[in-house]
Amino acid sequence: xxxxxxxxxxxMSGFALSGILVLTLLNILLQNMPNSIQTAGNELLKLNxxxxxxxxxxxVVVYFRGFDTLxxxxxxxxxxxxxxxxxxxxxxxxxxxxxxxxxxxxSRLLFPIILLFGIxxxxxxxxxxxxxxxxxxxxxxxxxxxxxxxxxxxxPHAVIxxxxxxxxxxxxxxxxxxxxxLDTFLGNFLPHDISQMGLLLxxxxxxxxxxxxxxxVGSEMSMIAQNLIKRSNDV
Amino acid sequence: MIGFIILVTFIGIVIVxxxxxxxxxxxxxxxxLMGVGLGSVVLFFIFKAPDVALTEAxxxxxxxxxxxxxxxxxxxxxx
Amino acid sequence: MFxxxxxxxxxxxxxxIGSMALFFVGLFGLLTRKHIIKIFMSIAIMESSLFLFFIGxxxxxxxxAPILDNTHVNISNMNDPIxxxxxxxxxxxxxxVLALGVSFAIEYYKLTGxxxxxxxxxxxx
Numbered sequence: 001x002x003x004x005x006x007x008x009x010x011x012m013s014g015f016a017l018s019g020i021l022v023l024t025l026l027n028i029l030l031q032n033m034p035n036s037i038q039t040a041g042n043e044l045l046k047l048n049x050x051x052x053x054x055x056x057x058x059x060v061v062v063y064f065r066g067f068d069t070l071x072x073x074x075x076x077x078x079x080x081x082x083x084x085x086x087x088x089x090x091x092x093x094x095x096x097x098x099x100x101x102x103x104x105x106x107s108r109l110l111f112p113i114i115l116l117f118g119i120x121x122x123x124x125x126x127x128x129x130x131x132x133x134x135x136x137x138x139x140x141x142x143x144x145x146x147x148x149x150x151x152x153x154x155x156p157h158a159v160i161x162x163x164x165x166x167x168x169x170x171x172x173x174x175x176x177x178x179x180x181x182l183d184t185f186l187g188n189f190l191p192h193d194i195s196q197m198g199l200l201l202x203x204x205x206x207x208x209x210x211x212x213x214x215x216x217v218g219s220e221m222s223m224i225a226q227n228l229i230k231r232s233n234d235v
Numbered sequence: 236m237i238g239f240i241i242l243v244t245f246i247g248i249v250i251v252x253x254x255x256x257x258x259x260x261x262x263x264x265x266x267x268l269m270g271v272g273l274g275s276v277v278l279f280f281i282f283k284a285p286d287v288a289l290t291e292a293x294x295x296x297x298x299x300x301x302x303x304x305x306x307x308x309x310x311x312x313x314x
Numbered sequence: 315m316f317x318x319x320x321x322x323x324x325x326x327x328x329x330x331i332g333s334m335a336l337f338f339v340g341l342f343g344l345l346t347r348k349h350i351i352k353i354f355m356s357i358a359i360m361e362s363s364l365f366l367f368f369i370g371x372x373x374x375x376x377x378x379a380p381i382l383d384n385t386h387v388n389i390s391n392m393n394d395p396i397x398x399x400x401x402x403x404x405x406x407x408x409x410x411v412l413a414l415g416v417s418f419a420i421e422y423y424k425l426t427g428x429x430x431x432x433x434x435x436x437x438x439x
Contacts, residue, residue, distance in 0.1 A: 011346055019338045026330055031323070041394035045380065056380040056395040057286045057402070065399060072403050079410035086417040121289075128381070129285035133406055137293045144301065197382065217406075221298060224413055228305040237375060238319030238328065245332030252336055252359050256343035261351060268355055275362055282373045283393050285381075287401050291365070294409050299358065302409075306351055306416045310423050 052192045053203040058126045062206050062213075066186040070171065073216055077168070080220045087231045099149050107149040114142035122214040126207050127198065132214030139214075140221030147229050155226060160219050167216035174205060174212075241281060248274040262314045265303045269296050322374065329370035336363035348430050350419050354412060361408045365401050372397055 044064060045056055053059045061069055122135025146153050178187035192204035200207075248271055255267035272295025279288035307314055318324065340363060343356030372394050378386065380395040419429075428434055 008346060015338055015342050023331055023334055027327055041396050045389045045392060054382045057398045060395045060399040072407060075407055076410050079414045082414050083417045086421045129289055134289045134293055141297045236316055238325050239316055242328050249335050252339045264355060271362060275366060278366055282369050283377060283379045284369055284398050285379055287398050290402055290405050294405055299409055302413050302416055306420060309420045310429055
């Protein structure tokens with residue numbers, strides 16, 4: 001039968017045996033874990049009540065571990081830069097086929113709705129689940145929808161460069177202002193009253209930084225999508 | 236009830252992932268990879284982690300599939 | 315049977331076995347497949363299994379999501395927010411690194427025209 005030639009049975013049985021060994025070892029090691037562990041999360045939840053931010057994960061990502069988010073933005077920037085350098089071709093791509101009429105009408109109707117939803121998720125990141133990463137990628141998927149359906153649409157290069165530069169520089173500038181005012185990098189220098197928890201203007205610099213992160217992530221994803229679709233020899 | 240749902244979802248994810256690795260046509264395995272992302276979003280929702288579920292939903296189904304499909308187009312595969 | 319499956323030890327065993335099985339499926343695809351894009355897809359499956367394992371270990375049936383509200387002010391039965399923040403960063407970085415690797419594969423194909431990893435032997439001898 002052709003099935004026996006397709007699946008390498010000896011490799012699969014070797015994998016299954018080693019998998020069973022690893023699983024028994026892990027289960028024996030994990031049996032001694034107690035059900036409720038007192039970790040650093042409880043302390044952070046108690047500290048979070050002083051910041052006045054309703055979403056605890058946002059406070060951990062932006063404020064308590066803000067330096068890791070700065071490094072992650074740097075990694076995204078390097079990946080987008082490498083992709084733009086590698087996919088370099090002299091010939092401009094000319095798409096020969098016009099897309100369907102239904103696709104063009106539907107994408108023109110859906111684009112502002114998806115954009116508005118992405119901005120909403122980005123701005124309300126400190127009150128409900130959401131934030132900068134999710135909102136930025138939603139905005140990039142709206143741009144991707146227009147890129148697929150219209151063959152002359154292109155986001156101008158200067159706009160994306162301006163947005164990325166503004167977002168990256170202002171993140172570091174806000175951190176430096178915190179260093180000047182409060183003696184800690186990325187300190188919270190705007191008023192953050194605990195009685196304001198749940199309102200839109202609360203939490204100090206936390207919503208401001210998350211909006212900046214969202215702008216940067218959204219423009220980088222749009223750049224990656226545009227490089228992959230538009231820079232090819234013939235599509 | 237929750238334990239039963241977790242067990243059934245895990246069995247579904249493993250079967251879909253195994254079928255994605257075995258397929259001959261490459262476009263089919265990209266679509267089955269989106270199925271793995273869907274099952275993982277359901278599991279993150281049951282584990283009471285809403286931020287992680289949102290991020291995995293937009294990245295696993297939107298951007299990751301775009302990257303693989305455009306790579307297949309550039310490599311002249313029969314899509 | 316439903317009450318037997320709801321105990322916390324049994325749920326931990328199910329999460330461990332399920333995510334490790336997904337990890338080994340990805341490892342099998344990484345070692346035995348020949349097309350380079352399929353190798354990248356197996357790496358994505360392996361990363362997905364580790365995220366499930368990390369968040370599944372902190373699961374408890376009585377906890378609620380870590381969002382404060384007018385009605386939810388008791389922080390003693392809230393979920394842990396630190397693994398959520400780490401996995402958020404890891405998902406985005408994993409996708410960015412995959413995009414960079416795919417661009418290398420595309421450029422190599424444009425130079426030599428090979429996608430099978432058995433034929434990529436310019437660095438031998």
